[in-house]
Amino acid sequence: MKEGLFFRFKNGDEKAFKFYFDKYHAKIIGFCVQFLHDEDKAKSIAQEAYIKLWLNREKVIREKGIPAFLYTSAKSECLNLIRHHKVISRYKGVKLQEYEDQLNQQVLEALQFDSMNFIELELMIEKAISELPERCKLVFIKRRKENKKIIDIAKELGISSKAVEANITRATKELRLKLANHIPLILLVFHQTTKNLF
Structure with missing residues (x-):
């Protein structure tokens, strides 16, 4: 039913x-x-x-x-x-x-979900992030964990804002693929990427 x-x-x-x-x-x-x-x-x-x-x-x-x-x-x-x-x-x-x-x-x-599930999920996410290409990983961390603005990341790394956005898009796509089996739980962490994950 x-x-x-x-x-x-x-x-x-x-x-x-x-x-x-x-x-x-x-x-x-x-x-x-x-x-x-x-x-x-x-x-x-x-x-x-x-x-x-x-x-x-x-x-x-x-x-x-x-x-x-x-x-x-x-x-x-x-x-x-x-x-x-x-x-x-x-x-x-x-x-x-x-x-x-x-x-x-x-x-x-x-x-x-209990706290152990959350800890396991966080470890899974951290592992997936660590496996990203170096530049993607750096940009992703500054954006997602440090809550920095795209323009600030661009200035800090000496690249264009479009390059920052491209790296974020690439990182997000790779993480979706690696963590696909854990959707929708994964959405609870990557809240800003909700629209295209379901």
Whole structure:
């Protein structure tokens, strides 16, 4: 029955969509409220997550990809709000990476993955990153881990912004291939590459 519901959802059945909306909507809002402390913003983010889910439903390859997509989308938007200082007063003096780590762990807990799974996943990701070509790896780390802007990376390495973007694209593609068997869990870490991974 569940498989039939999932395929109906993928085929655009609004009743099937409503089933998943009712199942996860309150949880997504609660997840966002924990970090934004603003219910209105949390509701807006949850709504946006469902719109994205509907528009990208054909890309979701299994039923458990639905909550992964929703939580990942919500996490990205929460981080975007923090980055753009819309809720900065609550995060003054605290590194963004610390909150991103908390968000990652909260998503994993919401999807019922234990800490060992998370540790194993992190090791798997680190290994995949270490196997990237040297320039790709360097650019990827500066962008993804150090949260540096593309233009700043370009200046630091003495290359063009397009070259930085090309290296990020190449690194992301290689990581997708190496970690393909672990999608959608892998999305929880690479939140900014959600659109093309499902």
